[in-house]
Each structure stands twice: as C-alpha cells, then as structure tokens.
Amino acid sequence: xxxxxxxxxxxxxxxxxxxxxxxxxxxxxxxxxxxxxxxxxxxxxxxxxxxxxxxxxxxxxxxxxxxxxxxxxxxxxxxxxxxxxxxxxxxxxxxxxxxxxxxxxxxxxxxxxxxxxxxxxxxxxxxxxxxxxxxxxxxxxxxxxxxxxxxxxxxxxxxxxxxxxxxxxxxxxxxxxxxxxxxxxxxxxxxxxxxxxxxxxxxxxxxxxxxxxxxxxxxxxxxxxxxxxxxxxxxxxxxxxxxxxxxxxxxxxxxxxxxxxxxxxxxxxxxxxxxxxxxxxxxxxxxxxxxxxxxxxxxxxxxxxxxxxxxxxxxxxxxxxxxxxxxxx
Amino acid sequence: xxxxxxxxxxxxxxxxxxxxxxxxxxxxxxxxxxxxxxxxxxxxxxxxxxxxxxxxxxxxxxxxxxxxxxxxxxxxxxxxxxxxxxxxxxxxxxxxxxxxxxxxxxxxxxxxxxxxxxxxxxxxxxxxxxxxxxxxxxxxxxxxxxxxxxxxxxxxxxxxxxxxxxxxxxxxxxxxxxxxxxxxxxxxxxxxxxxxxxxxxxxxxxxxxxxxxxxxxxxxxxxxxxxxxxxxxxxxxxxxxxxxxxxxxxxxxxxxxxxxxxxxxxxxxxxxxxxxxxxxxxxxxxxxxxxxxxxxxxxxxxxxxxxxxxxxxxxxxxxxxxxxxxxxx
Numbered sequence: 001x002x003x004x005x006x007x008x009x010x011x012x013x014x015x016x017x018x019x020x021x022x023x024x025x026x027x028x029x030x031x032x033x034x035x036x037x038x039x040x041x042x043x044x045x046x047x048x049x050x051x052x053x054x055x056x057x058x059x060x061x062x063x064x065x066x067x068x069x070x071x072x073x074x075x076x077x078x079x080x081x082x083x084x085x086x087x088x089x090x091x092x093x094x095x096x097x098x099x100x101x102x103x104x105x106x107x108x109x110x111x112x113x114x115x116x117x118x119x120x121x122x123x124x125x126x127x128x129x130x131x132x133x134x135x136x137x138x139x140x141x142x143x144x145x146x147x148x149x150x151x152x153x154x155x156x157x158x159x160x161x162x163x164x165x166x167x168x169x170x171x172x173x174x175x176x177x178x179x180x181x182x183x184x185x186x187x188x189x190x191x192x193x194x195x196x197x198x199x200x201x202x203x204x205x206x207x208x209x210x211x212x213x214x215x216x217x218x219x220x221x222x223x224x225x226x227x228x229x230x231x232x233x234x235x236x237x238x239x240x241x242x243x244x245x246x247x248x249x250x251x252x253x254x255x256x257x258x259x260x261x262x263x264x265x266x267x268x269x270x271x272x273x274x275x276x277x278x279x280x281x282x283x284x285x286x287x288x289x290x291x292x293x294x295x296x297x298x299x300x301x302x303x304x305x306x307x308x309x310x311x312x313x314x315x316x317x318x319x320x321x322x323x324x325x326x327x328x329x
Numbered sequence: 330x331x332x333x334x335x336x337x338x339x340x341x342x343x344x345x346x347x348x349x350x351x352x353x354x355x356x357x358x359x360x361x362x363x364x365x366x367x368x369x370x371x372x373x374x375x376x377x378x379x380x381x382x383x384x385x386x387x388x389x390x391x392x393x394x395x396x397x398x399x400x401x402x403x404x405x406x407x408x409x410x411x412x413x414x415x416x417x418x419x420x421x422x423x424x425x426x427x428x429x430x431x432x433x434x435x436x437x438x439x440x441x442x443x444x445x446x447x448x449x450x451x452x453x454x455x456x457x458x459x460x461x462x463x464x465x466x467x468x469x470x471x472x473x474x475x476x477x478x479x480x481x482x483x484x485x486x487x488x489x490x491x492x493x494x495x496x497x498x499x500x501x502x503x504x505x506x507x508x509x510x511x512x513x514x515x516x517x518x519x520x521x522x523x524x525x526x527x528x529x530x531x532x533x534x535x536x537x538x539x540x541x542x543x544x545x546x547x548x549x550x551x552x553x554x555x556x557x558x559x560x561x562x563x564x565x566x567x568x569x570x571x572x573x574x575x576x577x578x579x580x581x582x583x584x585x586x587x588x589x590x591x592x593x594x595x596x597x598x599x600x601x602x603x604x605x606x607x608x609x610x611x612x613x614x615x616x617x618x619x620x621x622x623x624x625x626x627x628x629x630x631x632x633x634x635x636x637x638x639x640x641x642x643x644x645x646x647x648x649x650x651x652x653x654x655x656x657x658x
Binding site: 030033035038052054055057059238270273274277278279280281282283284286314318320321322324325326 | 388567606609610
C-alpha cells in the first residue's frame with residue numbers, strides 16, 4: 001500500500017515554531033546535557049556530541065512533544081482530556097505531561113503490552129484502555145474514546161505540535177555545541193527526525209541530516225526511495241521504539257529535509273548498546289543505539305568532523321540484570 | 330590488631346597540593362560532568378549534585394591519583410618503571426597512565442582475579458605478576474619486583490601524590506556547582522575520601538564531609554570510633570572497591586577532616602545501584618552506590634540542602650545482561 005494521497009502535504013511548521021516550543025517547554029522539560037567520549041571519537045575518527053535525551057523526563061525525548069502539544073490545547077480541550085495509542089515512551093510522556101497540567105489522559109494499549117509499561121503509565125495517573133493488538137482495533141478504540149468522552153488525540157508523531165516539541169532537543173544541542181557538520185537522529189514514526197531536520201536545516205542548511213533506522217524496519221529508507229510512504233509492517237527488531245511507519249506529516253518533512261538514511265542490523269544495535277553502557281557508562285535503550293552503530297561501523301560520509309547524535313531514550317528493563325546480581329551475590 | 334604507631338603521622342599535603350595536581354592533570358584527565366536528577370532530589374528532599382567519575386578515563390576516579398603520582402616521578406624512576414598491587418580500578422588506571430607517559434607498569438594480582446580484569450589491565454600494556462591471594466604473598470611479590478627491577482611503588486591509596494590526585498575530583502565539583510553544604514564520598518582505602526576532605530575543609534570548613542562505606546566493611550567507622558586503624562579483614566560485600574582497610578596516611582586525614590561515617594547494607598547498595606541505572610540512566614558500580622543509598626534511605630543530617638556526591642566508578646561486568654538480551658531476542 002502506498003499512501004500517494006499523503007505525499008504532497010505541505011510542511012506547516014518551521015524553525016520559529018520549534019523556537020516557540022522551546023520557550024514554552026523551558027519550565028517543564030530538562031535541558032539535557034551533551035556528553036563527549038574520547039573512546040567514541042577514537043573509534044569513529046570524528047568529534048561526536050551526544051545529546052542525552054535518555055536523561056529527559058520519563059527517560060526519553062517524547063516528553064518534549066507530548067508536553068508541547070498539551071500546552072497548546074485550549075481550556076475546553078484540556079478539561080475533557082486527551083487520548084493516544086502507545087505502549088511505549090509516548091504513553092508515559094503524555095501521562096506525565098497530563099499529570100503536571102491537570103489534563104486527564106487516556107492511553108489505548110494492546111492487551112499484550114508488557115506489564116512493566118502498563119504499571120509505569122498508570123503510575124503517572126493515566127487511564128488505560130486495552131484493545132486487541134491490531135491496527136484496526138487500536139484505531140477503533142481511539143475513535144470510540146474521542147467520540148464518547150470528547151477527548152483530543154495527541155498522536156505520537158504525526159502531529160505538528162509534537163514534531164515542534166521533539167525539535168527542541170536539536171535546538172538545545174546546537175546551542176550547546178555551537179556548530180555541527182552533521183547530525184544523526186533515529187527514525188521511527190519520524191517525529192524526532194522531523195523536528196531535528198527542521199532545526200538543522202533552519203539553522204544551517206549545510207548540516208548533513210542523517211536518519212538512522214533498524215535494517216529490519218527500514219521503511220523510511222524505502223519511503224524516500226520510492227517517494228511514497230512504505231508501511232513497516234510488523235518488523236522484528238530489538239529496537240522496539242523504531243518499528244512504526246512514517247505518517248503523512250513526518251514523511252513530508254523527512255522527504256524534504258533528511259539527506260540520507262542509514263541502517264543498522266540488530267546485531268550491530270546490541271553491540272552498540274553494549275559499547276555505550278560499558279565504555280560511555282550511560283544507559284540507553286537499543287533503539288537509541290541506532291545512531292551509534294553507524295559510528296562504530298565506520299564508512300559514514302560526513303562533510304566535516306563535528307557530528308551530533310541524539311540518544312533518544314534509556315528505558316530498558318534492567319530487572320534481569322539485577323536479579324542475576326542479587327543471586328550471584 | 331591496631332596500628333598505634335601510625336596514628337599520629339602528620340598530614341603532609343593541603344589544598345595547594347590538590348590545586349597543583351589539578352594543573353598537572355589538566356591535559357590528561359577528563360573534567361567530568363556534574364549531573365542533577367529531579368527524581369533523586371524528590372526522593373532525598375535535597376539538592377544533589379552528582380560528580381560523575383564513572384565517566385573518568387578507565388571508568389573511575391583512580392586515573393587521577395595514578396597519573397598525578399607518575400607525573401611527579403623523576404626521569405630515573407620513570408625509566409625503571411612502577412609497580413602496584415591491585416586487581417581493580419587502580420591497576421587499570423596505573424596501566425593507562427604508564428602507557429600515556431611511556432613508563433613501564435607492573436601489576437601484582439592474585440591468581441584468583443577475574444579474567445576480565447586481567448585482560449583489561451593487559452590491554453593497557455601493563456605486565457602482570459601473579460601471586461597467591463594472601464596479603465603476605467602480595468607484599469612479598471611487590472617487594473621482590475621493587476628490589477629486582479628497581480621499580481617504584483605507586484600505592485593505591487596510602488600515598489600523598491595519589492591522595493592529592495584523587496582530591497581533584499572534589500575541586501572540580503566545587504568549581505562546577507559553586508557552593509556545597511555537604512559532600513558524601515565512598516571510603517575504601519581512603520584515598521578519594523582523604524583528597525575530598527582536604528579540598529572541602531580547605532575551601533570551606535563548614536562543608537560537612539561524610540564518608541560512606543558498606544556495613545559489611547565498616548572499618549573506617551570503627552577506626553574513627555576507636556582512634557586507631559581497624560583492619561577490615563576479608564569482608565563479604567558486593568562493593569568490591571571498598572573492601573580494603575585505611576592506611577596510615579588516609580587514616581591521618583580522615584580522622585582529622587571527615588565529620589561522619591555512614592554505612593549501607595548490601596541490599597541497600599543493590600537497590601541504590603538499580604535506582605541510578607533505571608532512573609538516572611547512568612552506569613555505576615555497586616561501590617559507587619554507597620553514596621546514593623543514604624540519600625534514598627533518608628534521615629541524613631546535613632547543614633543545608635546542597636549535597637555533592639562523588640560517583641566513584643562505573644566498571645561493572647554487563648556481559649550477563651547482554652547475553653540475556655541476545656538470547657531473548
């Protein structure tokens with residue numbers, strides 16, 4: 001299926017919208033640090049700047065977009081509340097944003113979602129509605145919630161306010177490091193990649209914008225090649241945050257502003273995750289490693305040495321490790 | 330056994346020595362970042378500043394002391410080389426410092442040391458000499474190396490140059506955060522605690538200096554209570570970096586400049602390590618968690634809200650976690 005009707009929608013936001021989002025988010029989101037690593041620089045032959053969104057609230061960049069979207073709702077919509085479908089970081093991000101602003105949040109989740117994700121989302125005070133684990137069931141459940149409870153949909157990525165919010169990470173990164181020759185950003189549904197590309201090209205068109213995705217979920221690469229949104233299907237990859245397809249809005253931005261898509265196999269993702277834990281001493285989730293793997297593999301063609309990468313999140317279940325640690329001890 | 334003859338040795342270094350060490354180390358050691366965490370602040374009711382020595386070269390503060398000691402050796406001693414006994418972070422730190430300066434490094438290690446530690450130390454180009462896993466065998470092996478190969482001993486902690494080097498972490502921390510009401514530092518052999526205490530009291534005598542150690546290896550607490558060095562014996566604790574007893578020099582500093590010793594059980598150490606991994610998204614070793622556990626437990630009596638903690642290192646074997654991850658995938 002190719003969604004040709006969506007291909008040519010205009011890009012409705014620009015750098016100024018991301019800058020406005022940054023002002024809006026300043027009291028709420030963390031200005032996350034940028035780290036550097038001698039080891040990573042030596043391995044890659046580049047000067048790499050790591051924007052640590054794993055240190056963001058709820059452990060992922062998703063808080064930026066969710067909060068920006070809620071902050072732009074009018075009073076009536078805030079009163080009725082919002083709904084989204086997600087079993088991942090967007091669910092927790094929206095739940096926390098709602099709690100902070102007093103906006104009721106409903107999350108539609110497949111019955112098969114991990115218990116730990118449900119608990120985390122409920123822990124932020126959101127109401128969970130379960131559905132069968134199919135796209136049709138999910139969309140029906142969201143539509144029913146919107147209709148019956150007058151809820152506003154906050155889409156995980158195909159939403160201009162969400163995209164503008166996600167772009168604030170790249171805005172901070174550029175402010176923090178001054179100048180970049182290239183930026184590498186993960187591509188799942190494309191919200192973070194779109195926001196990042198808008199900022200990079202808006203600030204300095206020469207910045208080479210590289211989207212990174214799992215080889216097993218390379219729908220963005222295929223979409224750019226064919227010129228129309230290619231669905232990702234139900235890909236098997238350890239990068240659980242990057243299994244989704246692009247939306248009409250994110251495809252519109254990415255096809256205009258992303259220069260190149262690179263991919264990494266799951267073996268490379270596991271190796272890169274381990275590299276970051278062992279050598280850089282920070283916890284990232286395998287989805288984040290998609291921007292590190294190309295640096296370890298080498299052969300990236302970038303127009304200069306200063307490369308920013310956005311580490312999207314750090315939510316990974318470390319329970320099994322600590323079970324082992326307790327037992328062995 | 331109490332080492333009364335050592336109790337009254339003078340403290341031969343002060344703030345100026347640590348400041349000189351900082352200048353000496355500037356081209357070599359990382360100026361590690363200070364992180365903050367809303368979650369940790371909420372849990373502890375304090376403003377906590379985390380000095381991330383897990384991001385230091387070799388993944389631990391130990392590089393500071395080892396490098397400072399090597400940089401102060403004269404040409405002849407550098408030519409012959411140095412020796413130490415360690416199966417932990419000091420071994421790797423000295424090995425790297427030696428490689429950077431072209432100084433031959435010999436490490437005496439018990440035959441029972443983990444293969445991964447041996448490999449890491451050899452990876453930095455050090456020569457390893459094995460001994461039986463007893464104190465007597467270790468001391469005999471070191472003495473033999475010193476005699477036969479004219480090697481200089483770089484003790485892991487009972488050495489003024491090493492102590493001055495370790496103090497540079499606290500110096501940076503104070504420069505980075507401006508002012509602190511208290512600082513919490515792990516106590517193993519006491520090198521980091523001594524350097525930190527010299528800096529804190531040298532800069533602002535009102536800073537409350539808290540040493541933290543495992544409940545199962547509370548030799549520093551007992552040493553301060555009895556007024557003489559109490560050996561730690563062969564304690565069973567997951568905090569493998571904190572099993573050693575104080576030396577004469579570190580006891581001299583700690584008994585003068587450390588205001589209080591707090592302890593944490595191994596269960597608390599595992600819980601605190603997990604908290605830091607899961608919520609703060611950084612990798613620390615269980616020994617580092619000894620400064621976090623008292624904050625999670627609460628009840629700390631500190632004269633103000635601004636508390637600095639020194640996260641000493643992040644060297645922990647994550648292999649079993651990634652074996653699980655690969656298998657489950």
